[in-house]
Amino acid sequence: MSHLLGRTLRQAPAEAETASHKLLLRAGLVRQLAAGIYSYLPLGYRVVRKIERIMQEEMDAIGGQQVELPVLHPAELWKETGRWFDVGQEMVRLKDRADRDFVLGMTHEEVITDLARREVRSYRQLPFMAYQIQTKVRDEPRPRGGLVRLREFLMKDGYSFHADPQDLDAYYPLMYQAYLNIFSRSGLKVVPVEADPGMMGGTGSHEFVMLSPTGEDTFMLCQGCGYAANLERAEFVKPAPVLPPSDEPAELVATPGAKTIDDLVNLFGLPAGAMLKTVVYAEGERLVAAVIRGDLAVNEAKLARALHTAHFHLATDEELRAHGVYPGYVSPVGLEGVHILVDDSIREDTEYIAGANRPDAHLRHTRLGRDFQADEVADIAAAREGDPCPRCGGTLHAERGIEAGHTFKLGTKYSAAMGATYLGADGQERPIIMGCYGIGVDRLIASVVEQSHDERGIMWPKSIAPxxxxxxxxxxxxxxxxxxxxxxxxxxxxxxxxxxxxxxxxxxxxxxxxxxxxxxxxxxxxxxxxxxxxxxxxxxxxxxxxxxxxxxxxxxxxxxxxxxxx
RNA sequence: CGGGGUGUAGCGCAGUUGGUUAGCGCGCGUGGUUUGGGACCACGAGGCCGGCAGUUCGAGUCUGCCCACCCCGACCA
Incomplete structure (x- = not known):
């Protein structure tokens, strides 16, 4: 130890705030090179290798074959799947000396799919699963929390290839269990939750979450039945209507200066659930009116899924006025040229107080189906602490957590785009069905330290101790x-x-x-x-x-x- | 990208209304005394005060621009 590279620090550098960040620096496991970029010193690298070993054993146990994939990818590959255009500045792009576009691998679906289309001809070669444990690069807008969110990070990524969705469905639980094994063998307690596939696309996904107040995501958990979901997709039982439906026609009411739901609550003496909240977003040139109960809030991740795009923002006052919409008095009633997306909390068997689309006035006795129509109905409401569980009616609780792993059923998103096909027993050519499965190694280490330490220092689980x-x-x-x-x-x-x-x-x-x-x-x-x-x-x-x-x-x-x- | 904060020795920090040679604790080196929960004494090394440009007789200190890092948000496997 007298010649060990990396000394212990009595005081943590000022930039470290979380326990894991401070302790990993103080114990001499890692050192920062730049924001979100760290070196592993010998003690830290030993932990990395222990975790890699566990991952290899668990992946090999379900038939995984380890590969090593390039860091530098030709842009053409990413253009084939469209992600060259879809992914923003998070992707590091560069040119070679001949001015050809390249990217640094932020994930490897394109590369592995390219490999698969070159190697796979027949259904007889399926299924198989290949995995890698390698550095990935993402120019994160905001690295944070020491090893929790990095710009250069170590990730175990697995990709499985199947002849049909049923085979993927059959394989997925094996991977799911292998993930639980990896985390428990690493001494980390995780909660599997339903998740949002985000930019990965695909048909289903789970996140493996280490619950911690220092986490950067919020999850909704039900203690009654174990329902767990990322806030981005958490469902809940929508509240029952406040007002009985009336046969009164919609009636204009002067409401000078009343621009918020709170103003209306005070003015009408009715709960917020009796109000119609209309939040207008700009998506490119068009406006989208998100209509939701006054006591609920729009969840923009859910909205993104409903709109099939993440490229929208709250409409500015200028954008509203350009479409003849009055901020504070927006309403789906008589709204022209705006896409009307109605949350499924809004029902036809009740009435609402809505805006009048003119200043200083609202409409009461407003009914869905009679006074306004939905162009589209979807669940776009954000779950909150205390909301009823969608499965058992119990109470949902919000918890912060670190996403340590993520599994996705990709389907044919990449194989179809890139022409990764096989010939079936019937002689038909079909796209390969894919799944992909990632675990952030650095983040796993941070999570373990976050979970296993006391005021004196780290308490390593023996399985991954240096x-x-x-x-x-x-x-x-x-x-x-x-x-x-x-x-x-x-x-x-x-x-x-x-x-x-x-x-x-x-x-x-x-x-x-x-x-x-x-x-x-x-x-x-x-x-x-x-x-x-x-x-x-x-x-x-x-x-x-x-x-x-x-x-x-x-x-x-x-x-x-x-x-x-x- | 928006908001907030911090940049002075390896780490943590102080530095007065602008005024000699920029300090303190820890750590580091040498010598000595110590040796079961971050010892003690002595001596010593270590600074482009984040950078650039100004203001001034004089700038760590004032002004402007820039950079880096951290936190909140936006974004995000």
């Missing part, structure tokens, strides 16, 4: 003691244990504190005291007390203690 044992030798300037410690080190190493030997000439306090900070599962201490009694002190990182073990029983006792360690 070393299994930290040997603290006190009084290394004494030759006899140095020899005693060296002997312990040699014996444990020979027995197959990974031992970090703290041979530094430092005070006990320094060494104990560093051992707690680095957080190996077991700490052994040798000193004049233990040497003269022919003992070694043994303390698990998670234990409060140490025990003294006879020198002769050391290997056996280490084995026992390690078996008992988390």
């Amino acid at each position: 070393f299994q044992v930290q040997l603290v030798a006190l009084g290394m300037d004494d030759a006899a003691l140095a020899a005693y410690a060296e002997n312990v080190y040699q014996e444990l190493s020979a027995a197959g244990y990974e031992v970090l030997f703290d041979d530094r000439d430092d005070t006990p306090g320094v060494k104990f504190n560093d051992a707690d900070l680095i957080g190996t599962p077991l700490r052994l201490t040798v000193s004049q005291r233990t040497m003269s009694a022919a003992q070694v002190e043994l303390k698990p990182r998670t234990a409060k007390q140490f025990s003294l073990v006879p020198r002769g029983e050391l290997v056996q006792r280490v084995a026992e203690a390690l078996a008992a360690a988390p």
Whole structure:
């Protein structure tokens, strides 16, 4: 340890805020090079390799074949699937000396699909699953949280190829279970949740989430039935109508200055659920009016799915006026030239107070189907803390979390676009059915530290700890003691244990504190005291007390203690 | 990209209304004393005060522009 690259820090650099970021820096596992770009020092890289090993074992166990794919991709490949145009500045683009466009691999669907179309001819070659554990590059708009969100990151990506959707459906649960295995073997507690496929496309996906207040995503969980979903797609039971339907015709009411739902609540003395909220978005040249109950909020991720595009924004006042729409008094009633998208919370068996599409006035007795029509009905409402669970009617709770892994059923999105086909037994050519499965290795490490630490430092699960044992030798300037410690080190190493030997000439306090900070599962201490009694002190990182073990029983006792360690 | 914050030694920080040679703690080096929970004494090394341009007799300090990093948002496998 006296020559180990990377010293421990007493104080964390000021830029680190989260526990994992501070501890990974302090314990000497990583160092930052630039925003979202880190080097792994020897201690950190050992953890990376442990996790890679677990991933390899679990992927191989379900028939995975590891490959190594290029970092530099010709733009043509990404043009074939359209992502060259769809993905924004997040993709790092560059030119070679001949002025040809290239990108740095931010993910590898294009490359693996290209490989598949070159190699696969027949259904007889299917199914198979290939995976890689490699660096990916994304110019994130905002790297954050140390290793949680990086611009250059290590990712395990798996891609499966199937003859038909049924085969993918049959394989998917194996991958799902392998993912649970990887996380539990890495000592990380995760919750699988329904997720939004986002830019990956496809027909279904799950996220594997480590719940933590430092997480950057919000998830809705039901304790009753275990329903769990990303807020971006979480469903909930929409509230029952507030007002009985009336046969009164829509009636204009003067509402000077009342521009918000709150104003209307005060003015009419009715709950917000009786109001119609109309939020107008601009999508290119056209306007979209999102109509929703006054007590609900539009979820823009759901809206994006309903509109089949993410390229929209809240309409500005200028854009509204250009279409003759009055901010604060917008209403689907009599709204011309605007696409009307109605949330399924809006029902025909009730009436609402809506805007009048003119200043300082609203309409009451407004009814869907009579006074206004929906061009489209969809679920575009954001779930909130306390909303009823869509499965069991229980109560949904909002929790923050870190997305540690994600599995997708891709279907033919890439294979069809790129012509990755096979000949079936019937002689017909069909696109290959694909799935893809990713885990962020760096983020997994950050999540484990976030979950397993105390005020003194990291508490590594033994499966991914950089070393299994930290040997603290006190009084290394004494030759006899140095020899005693060296002997312990040699014996444990020979027995197959990974031992970090703290041979530094430092005070006990320094060494104990560093051992707690680095957080190996077991700490052994040798000193004049233990040497003269022919003992070694043994303390698990998670234990409060140490025990003294006879020198002769050391290997056996280490084995026992390690078996008992988390 | 919008909002906020921070840049002074490896790390954490101080630096008065602009005024000698820019400080403190930790860490680092040498010597000595220490040795079971971040020891003590002495001596020492280490700075383009983020960068550029101004204002001024004089700038770490004032002004402008830029850069980097962090946080919130937008965005995001």
